[in-house]
Amino acid sequence: MLTQTGEISFRILTLTAAAMLCFAANSLLCRLALAPRLVDAATFTTLRVGSGAVILCFVVWLRRRSLPRINRANSFSVASLFAYFMFFSFAYLRLEAGSGALILIGAVQLTMFSVAFCKGERFSTWQWAGLALALMGFAYLVLPGASAPEPLGAVLMGISGIAWGCFSLLARSAGDPVETNASNLVGCLLPAAAINLLAARDFEVTGVGVLLALASGGVATALGYVIWYIALRGLPATHAATVQLSMPALVALGGMAFLSEPLTMRVLVASVMMLGGIGLVLQRVQGSS
Helix, strand or coil, X not given: CECCCCCECHHHHHHHHHHHHHHHHHHHHHHHHHCCCCECHHHXXXXXXXXXXXXXXXXXXXXXXXXXXXXXXXXXHHHHHHHHHHHHHHHCCCCCHHHHHHHHHXXXXXXXXXXXXXXXXXXXXXXXXXXXXXXHHHHHHHHHHCCCCCHHHHXXXXXXXXXXXXXXXXXXXXXXXXXXXXXXXXXXXXXXXXXXXXXXXXXXXXXHHHHHHHHHHHHXXXXXXXXXXXXXXXXXXXXXXXXXXXXXXXXXXXXXXHXXXXXXXXXXXXXXXXXXXXXXXXXXXXXXX
């Protein structure tokens, strides 16, 4: 929430940082599973959704000895979340990581900022400067290594980004984040299973691929989405959009730490630019817009 001085509370900042770490971990798990084809995209998505739903339903059961109420799920939230899951997985079969991340984040930004402008949200000069710095850092990190994206893959990833932007905006009005997320994931199970059946001829699975998908759903997705739901209550739409620019930097740093990828000056400079710019946007500066 915003304090009386207009600054975002330390609690919201902490929750936001934790959510971004979960999402970065999710990206790393997806790359590990899908890039070497340890599991096919449809099966990965179904396992991710299913494991996330099981974990959150179990948490709800522990809290009140009952399963989540399905009517807690908003049909638009379920549709947005399912579209993000499925289009993301299939897009990464056709796109390199750099170009895919650029398209995804670009679509998220466009969606959330468009809605924010339509609702009358405005920015201070310092917030505009922070956004520009974060965008330049993002471009510096991704563009030099990005090749021309495959057209169908680019369209799929664009749809995924729009869906995630819509889901994030819809999530801000949610009630109980644990039960709401559990209900949304349960709502995604049937369409995910249907897509899995339709793509049965491409079925491919290994033990490692299954474990990565389960970790992605049960840990990074389930935990990350609950934290993100809570954080979104105290973040204006523009702040929520901009903070997600930290994702590529965090994934790059995670790749260095867990995948033995080299740490380059480009990664260091881009990370400083992006995280520094996000810091400016998250600070509610008093002054003219």
